[in-house]
Amino acid sequence: MGETSAVRGGVAVVASLGFPESGKQGLFRDFWHPVAWSSELGPAPLSTVLLGERLVVWRGPSGPVAAPDRCPHRGTALSLGSVDAEGCLSCPYHGWRFDPEGRCVEVPQLRAGMPIPARAQVPVHRCTERYGMVWACLGMPRASVPAFPEWDDPSFRHVACERYRWKTSPERMVENFTDFGHLGYLHDGLLGTRDDLVVPDHRVRREGLSLLYEMTMEVPNPKGLFAVADLDSARGTQRNSYVLSLPYTIHLVSEYVARGGRRVLFFAVQPHGDGTCSGYCYQSRDFDLGGADEPYARFQALLAEQDRVVVESQEPLEVPNQLGAELHLPFDKVAVAYRRAMSELFGPDRQDEAEAGAALAAAGGGGTCS
Numbered sequence: 001m002g003e004t005s006a007v008r009g010g011v012a013v014v015a016s017l018g019f020p021e022s023g024k025q026g027l028f029r030d031f032w033h034p035v036a037w038s039s040e041l042g043p044a045p046l047s048t049v050l051l052g053e054r055l056v057v058w059r060g061p062s063g064p065v066a067a068p069d070r071c072p073h074r075g076t077a078l079s080l081g082s083v084d085a086e087g088c089l090s091c092p093y094h095g096w097r098f099d100p101e102g103r104c105v106e107v108p109q110l111r112a113g114m115p116i117p118a119r120a121q122v123p124v125h126r127c128t129e130r131y132g133m134v135w136a137c138l139g140m141p142r143a144s145v146p147a148f149p150e151w152d153d154p155s156f157r158h159v160a161c162e163r164y165r166w167k168t169s170p171e172r173m174v175e176n177f178t179d180f181g182h183l184g185y186l187h188d189g190l191l192g193t194r195d196d197l198v199v200p201d202h203r204v205r206r207e208g209l210s211l212l213y214e215m216t217m218e219v220p221n222p223k224g225l226f227a228v229a230d231l232d233s234a235r236g237t238q239r240n241s242y243v244l245s246l247p248y249t250i251h252l253v254s255e256y257v258a259r260g261g262r263r264v265l266f267f268a269v270q271p272h273g274d275g276t277c278s279g280y281c282y283q284s285r286d287f288d289l290g291g292a293d294e295p296y297a298r299f300q301a302l303l304a305e306q307d308r309v310v311v312e313s314q315e316p317l318e319v320p321n322q323l324g325a326e327l328h329l330p331f332d333k334v335a336v337a338y339r340r341a342m343s344e345l346f347g348p349d350r351q352d353e354a355e356a357g358a359a360l361a362a363a364g365g366g367g368t369c370s
């Protein structure tokens, strides 16, 4: 914690992270990130932090709205205010009212007929709602919200697991989700067993902004503890297909080969930019449709807690930029591919390039060499 080392222009800069999450030109701003469960967004506004920026999120008549959580009048947190029937947000201090486009539509202290200054507005961000989650993009989106094809498939039942916030970097959180070597060791009896730790062969391929990989493995039946598997026997074979949408979302389809049931995990990380991140996870299934949902949520919560203790202990907090800084063996292929892709997209060189481009644009654009 305590990673925030500077604040520039109201945006926290996390200088110690290998992949700078924030800063004026943070490249991560050009992707969609989850900021809340839809179910959390009731009549009151919410406050959250994304990439070092404090946001207010509220529900407008045509969808969720996200904006800097800062009133242009005196910097008050707008998330302390209230939302009216028209979806306008009122600041708690002097009652200025902002519509879902961020325009100030009322300044109660002004006499009738006095104009509201044009600068009295909050610059709203792109914000949308998908899969029962609220997503925001602070810049220009380079990709769509990651796909979750089963969401609209009526043969699936979806269980939203409790969101968890860890003191780690989003890269560490994502890598953990996709680390095969720990499944049978750390999650002995749940996702694997300690008597069978050799990781089956698998390949990783890159397609645009995604990493794709598959792996077939033996899994235990955790039925004594959690009724969450489509298995009769004590063990079974599971075919896993992953899509990792860069930078921070994973879609995993696990098919139980013997009976054909599929469990889908959709996992997206909210990078807070302050040395913590939050994980949003769905456990979805197309079997046991009449069964209780609670074991699936509890199962995920136990796995996450086992992971949390380990991941929060990892040093450095950020994933190193240099591959040689940590050891990689053949079963770490996904981590290697992830680090390479992340370096290529977000590494210090790209960050410098983006900042230089922005500086050039701010100085009048174009530019000539002399």
Ligand code: FES
Residues within 6 Å of the ligand: 071, 072, 073, 074, 075, 076, 091, 092, 093, 094, 095, 096
């Ligand atoms: S600080 Fe928000 S209306 Fe005055």
Ligand SMILES: [Fe+2]
Residues within 6 Å of the ligand: 176, 177, 182, 183, 186, 187, 303, 307
């Ligand atoms: Fe794990």
